[in-house]
Amino acid sequence: MKIALRTLLDRSVKKMGKGMNPVVKASALEMVERAYNEGITVQISEGYRSLEEQAALYGQGRVYSYNGKNYSNLAKPIVTNAKPGQSYHNYGLAIDFFIVSDDGRRAIWTVNSKWQRVAAIGKDLGFKWGGDWSSFKDYPHLEMTSGLSYTQLQAGKKPHLAFKLERTDIPKTNKGDRLIISIQKTLNGRYKKAIEGDGFYGPKTRSALIKGLQTELNKQFNKKLVVDGKWGPKTKNAIVTIKKGASCNITWILQAALYMKGYNPGPLDGEFGKNTETALFKYQRASRISADKLAGKETWNDLLA
Template identity: 75%
Template sequence: MKVELRTLVERSVKKMGKGVDAVVKASALEMIERAYTEGIAVQISAGYRSLEEQAALYGQGRVYSYNGKNYSDPGKPVVTDAKPGQSYHNFGLAIDFFLVSDDGRKAIWTVDSRWKHVAAIGKKLGFDWGGDWRAFKDYPHLEMTGGLTYTQLQAGKKPQLTNLFKTTKASKGDGQIMSIQKTVNSRYKTNLAVDGFFGPKTRTALLKGIQTELNRQYNHRLAVDGKWGPKTKAAMIILKIGAAGPITWILQAALYMKGFDPGPLDARFGSKTEAALSKFQKASNLSADKLAGQETWNQLLA
């Protein structure tokens, strides 16, 4: 089965981290979508990197300490010459990318014509590509500096970056997921960012919703912590066609965010929800019994 664009976006958003510049993030997601429409699956492998993370990276292959902490790891090969504060990753202005197999399961690091085409897409969106550097070729690397040096950034100066494209669905997030996030916030007071991306926080919020409903409807005493532990798993009810209510809505929401359309999110387990559930179970190597039991919930939300 071909990897969904939504899956590539979700993985990439998670890897970029919170510290990445908004324009860099939007441009990276636009690059992923444009490449996808041309039959190339792309993911972001890195975005924002803290100074401590940069120190650990610089310490590989060296004896090195930073801010009184030892980051030495001389047994490994050197991977970067950038000390903390000497990488645009440290300021949220750079990303790294790689290609993905059609099924989304394998990373591809071969720098071929497809790789260079993705880099060209990135350059049209305003990125500078590390593959164009003369001394050290950094083929996965894309950056937007706004013309600022490391010294200027370290001094607190902010780059003025501008989108070079019209915002698209991938860059602004999925509207249905935004609606789900708003509903979860309203029902369960989860304070999610309404960004249209299914990441760990949205998954945790859905679990909190399930735990709340199990306590409310079935008199359980589960901790509403958003964690898929043994007590939550044991308390799960089995849903099948004809079921209705808030937990059915959460099932529909989770299926949608995994890329399996259950039809309208109406809290009613009808034929479309059953078909989506069956497809999800087959794709997850589960028994396609069309019942949302413990193992299905485990695959959806654990």
């Protein structure tokens, strides 16, 4: 059985840890999702790395101390020449990735066509790839630095980054997408979900959308679902089809989900009008699912699974 996209995203979020730049984090998750949609299963293996963790890494194969603590480990080979503060991982601006088997059980480190395709997707999203370096090629490595040096970052200078979502012309800022912030605030208010209004679409926002959908299915259609934010078989089977002319909170959730995928449905007003139908049709066609302009089980599964 093929590993679920949600599992890859959840694993990646955990591996990146806290301290990531929000644009880098969102772009990394977008890369995982785009690769998955092309049949490539990829996972982030590392993101933010503390100075102490960097010291431990630098201490492999060396005699090294940092801030009065010994980090020497001569039993292991040298793996990096970057001291603490000399890696973009230390500032949450870099990630490492690897390919996993379709079932998600094995890591595949062979730099093949799939690996290069993932790197190309990352570069389209604004990353620089370590595989393009001339002196030392670091194939798992991707970074966004906004041209800043380690010295500038150590001095407290912040990079100006923007999330690149190429499938729509919706404006973005280095503080996140304004409309996504609005969606997150609506989810918090309407369904009492405590998610951060950071303007980026990640697993927590996806889970909040699912919780909202489950809540509305229970309220409007008496489905008796557990509101857990998980896309399981019971939720999938409880889906009702909505189409042009529908006016309800489920339509609003559809509009929000389409927007998160990069397809602008127009005003997020809960009204299934022409703009929503057009965005839905474009999404269905691009996703290679039945382009029937109806939001049924297949479409919801593709949007939220």
